[in-house]
Amino acid sequence: MLFFQYFLISVLLQLLFSELLTINGFQPNIVLLFVILSQMPESNTSKAVLIGFVTGLFCDLVLFTGSYIGLSSLVFSICAFMSSRIRYNFVFRNFDSYWILTLLVGIAIYCLFRYDFLFFSNFFLFLRNFLLISLYSVLVSYILVKILSLRKVVLNA
Amino acid sequence: MIGARLFNDKNVPLFTLLICIFLSLALIFSDSNEKVQSFRISITKNFSFLYQPFNWIDNQSFLLKKIEVLSSENLKLNLENELLSSNKIENDYLREFLNFQDREKYKFVGSDVISRGNTSNLNTILIDTGFESGVKKNNPVLSSRGVVGKIIASSANTSVVQLISDGNFRLSVRVMPSESEGILRWRSNTICEIFEVKKTSDINIGDSVVTSNLSTYFPPDLPIGKVISIHDKSDSFNKVVRLELHSDLSKLNQLFVIIEGDNQ
Numbered sequence: 001m002l003f004f005q006y007f008l009i010s011v012l013l014q015l016l017f018s019e020l021l022t023i024n025g026f027q028p029n030i031v032l033l034f035v036i037l038s039q040m041p042e043s044n045t046s047k048a049v050l051i052g053f054v055t056g057l058f059c060d061l062v063l064f065t066g067s068y069i070g071l072s073s074l075v076f077s078i079c080a081f082m083s084s085r086i087r088y089n090f091v092f093r094n095f096d097s098y099w100i101l102t103l104l105v106g107i108a109i110y111c112l113f114r115y116d117f118l119f120f121s122n123f124f125l126f127l128r129n130f131l132l133i134s135l136y137s138v139l140v141s142y143i144l145v146k147i148l149s150l151r152k153v154v155l156n157a
Numbered sequence: 158m159i160g161a162r163l164f165n166d167k168n169v170p171l172f173t174l175l176i177c178i179f180l181s182l183a184l185i186f187s188d189s190n191e192k193v194q195s196f197r198i199s200i201t202k203n204f205s206f207l208y209q210p211f212n213w214i215d216n217q218s219f220l221l222k223k224i225e226v227l228s229s230e231n232l233k234l235n236l237e238n239e240l241l242s243s244n245k246i247e248n249d250y251l252r253e254f255l256n257f258q259d260r261e262k263y264k265f266v267g268s269d270v271i272s273r274g275n276t277s278n279l280n281t282i283l284i285d286t287g288f289e290s291g292v293k294k295n296n297p298v299l300s301s302r303g304v305v306g307k308i309i310a311s312s313a314n315t316s317v318v319q320l321i322s323d324g325n326f327r328l329s330v331r332v333m334p335s336e337s338e339g340i341l342r343w344r345s346n347t348i349c350e351i352f353e354v355k356k357t358s359d360i361n362i363g364d365s366v367v368t369s370n371l372s373t374y375f376p377p378d379l380p381i382g383k384v385i386s387i388h389d390k391s392d393s394f395n396k397v398v399r400l401e402l403h404s405d406l407s408k409l410n411q412l413f414v415i416i417e418g419d420n421q
Contacts, residue, residue: 011207015207015208015211018211018273045170045171045173045174046169046173049170049171049173049174049177050173050177052177053177053180053181055183056181060184060197061197061200061201061204062200062201062204062207068184068185069181069184069185069187069188069193069197070180070181070182070185070187070188071181071185073177073178073180073181073184074177074178074182074185076177076180077174077177077178077181078174081170081174084170092332111421113185114280114324115324116324117324117325118324125344125345129345
């Protein structure tokens, strides 16, 4: 129940950011944050990967219409795998750094597909775009994690 | 024996991940498949109600500002129109005198943006007109200021527009008044670059960039942007021209699709 509740919130926030709070064409990926945090307490990694895959497919079909179909499922599966592998004690000590690291991995994969032409023709521009998207995503995600007390929710799940 | 070791409980998550990665990559590489595209369009259309409240808020917040801008533009265009009307009469007379062919007029279909490609960078959008209104694949799409992209897929009542900001978008363009031609490619935000422009071309900052008559799908002389910088490459016979698009691709609400034109 809690999963669907937060999933709905993340979809609404994603729509809000995509339609109204896009800065210079960059948007934070809230649904990716949701997948990372929701799969941290999941002990069954296979289940976490499948949830990531299905959520990604939903996003590709409904939310991320400008992206390749399958890209979000790829990113979400990998990030869900990484999140689910983490142990409780490690989450307790390094919660923020772990979700930020997983989020950055996800954004890096996104950027590799989205800016593949820049990666080969103008690497500095590629890096600039990656850094700007990462900065905006991490900043918004950090604020959401603090406001919604998501650390507590994850650790109590 | 080796198979049993590989498929033990410990490796199941890894195999699940590999299967998901394989399926995702298969989907990514079948992205241009027409069946996949039409399936995606139908799903997006069914869920387009999710975007409507946000689009409405977005429209309302910009409405007053838009009216103000449009009023001043209208006045400016009225004055320009007066001047151009007299020039047209003169031009028609001269074309007739020189036996030039008549230019075809374009037929536009107006449409609203249903959803903006919700990615880290906007490269496609969904509009509410499809083949029932005469919209076909590769039709040019314009905002009130100039070219923004082309149709890449259409269903009965919706179409997907590939924006200029898509990394794979290329367009044959001409810089006026020098009439130098080149290939346009997006760079960042509203900035694009024109490649394959001859070094000897006389291009200046502020020159306007329009579609050339070499494009298969775009009729000539559609406005695109203005030149903001020119870069000479020492190791090439060409120069790179940078331009700013007239249209702000992050604020597209109403668009026009050209369904009949010179090159259609």
